[in-house]
Amino acid sequence: MRHMMARDGSSPLPPYFNISPDTAMADLDPPQQTADFGRIAEACVRGRRDLASRGLDESGARTLRLFSTWEITRYLIPIATAHFRRVLKANPDLPQGRSDTTGGAKWFTLDEVLRLRAHFAAEGSKTKEYQPWRPEGLPAKIVAVANFKGGVGKTSTAAHLAMSAALDGYRVLVVDLDSQGSMTSIFGGTVEDEWGTIFPLLARHYGRHLQEDNRLRVQRNEAPQPLDDTLAEAMKMRAQDLIQTTHWPNIDLIGAQLNLYWSEFQIPVWRMAARSWKLWDALTESLEADGILQDYDLVFLDTPPALGYLTINGLAAADILLVPLGASFLEFDSTGRFFEMLHATFQSIEEGENMAARALGRDGVRFEWDAVRALITRYDAGQQAELAGLMQAYLGHALAPQRQDYTALIGQAGEQVSGIYEADYRDFNRETYIRGRETFDATYAAFKKLLFGVWRRDQLAEAQAEVAE
DSSP: OOOOBOTTSSSBOOTTSSOOHHHHHHTOOOOOOHHHHHHHHHHHHHHHHHHHGGGBOTTSOBOOOOEEHHHIIIIISOSOHHHHHHHHHHOTTSOOOBOSSTTOOOEEOHHHHHHHHHHHHHHSOTTSOOSOOOOTTOOOEEEEEOOSSTTSSHHHHHHHHHHHHHHTTOOEEEEEOOTTOHHHHHTTOOOOSGGGSSHHHHHHHHHHHHHHHHHHHHHTTOOOOOOOHHHHHHTTOOHHHHOEEOSSTTEEEEOOOGGGGGHHHHHHHHHHHOTTOOGGGHHHHHHHHTTHHHHOSEEEEEOOSSOSHHHHHHHHHOSEEEEEEOSSHHHHHHHHHHHHHHHHHHHHHHHHHHHHHHHHTOOOOOOOOSEEEEEEEEEOHHHHHHHHHHHHHHHGGGEEEEEEEOOHHHHHHHHTTSOGGGSOGGGSOHHHHHHHHHHHHHHHHHHHHHHHHHHHHHHHHHHHHHHHO
């Protein structure tokens, strides 16, 4: 581009000077109409399919890459490589892997890795952590990742924690509460309409409340409220009807798509019709009723970037709340307002419910979370160390001390609609791959420590309760 020179000839003028209105008008498209939104959306759909197809197999399904002996013994199963090979040789019934060349590196599917992990847990040293720990008899933990500011790494953090836990051997369910469906795309899910999302669970919860309310109405000789077709259909559905398998053998998905946003309009209508309906319990009680907390070890909720009814359901269901944010003034300020809104919202619910409970002589409502942590994402130590230190000083224990760095590997994974752990290290310099993993491995380590602490506290509390009985 040719820049106009300043009057004294010393330097070019900035590009926003001397713009020709006629030239600018010539570059315009015709005025846009509603139908043009549809054409743009269709173009995005075509492009999205093309980008997502990079991870598809011949049948059109997403596939998970293979894992080498080096990766397995370094990251997945704590065992020396030589001993790993000796065990495979001595047990030909175990997965033996495959190799591109004679004598070359062996590669295994994750399902095979999980089988090998189970073998070492049964036959290997009892002092090593071959299988992930979960106290027997305790339910799965629900983890919500939330912030109403977009672009903070919310979906990426939730996805990578889910993948980390799966590689660690946990059974994971991912629930996408965001109608944009980014998490659904990461895990290759397909959702046709709202009936493939968590919407039917919310509708069923309301429908059951309405049935109970109608029973009381009949006792009072009042006319019952009818269940419309939507509620009648939802009453037939269970969470298992919505769960999709993914290309990860131990990660399942309840996906989302645009129609899920309809819930934000429907839920308040139901609430107005039945003021006693506890809408914030809909997701929690639905998952519990369908046995989901026994079928899985961890449930990750990816919430919308707004404090609407779907987010409130996710936050109320959560045992652990993670709040990603960048190390910037605006994101720190926005996150503070997010916590302020959380406080106002849940305090308002508690006060309203407890006032009614006291009048009726019933127990009140008190929300409680096992742990709440803010997490700095996309961190640049060279540019943001001072600000991150100030944020830590103000937030204290509420801000995790671990920083999730931004690396080239993270950027490339995002461009390919995949996760760090789905990237094949042969596509990178091995050191680049190791550095790229380190930040997410550290994030998972901090989360796992939090999870273990919470489970251990529950375990001791349950033991004490049994003694008291």
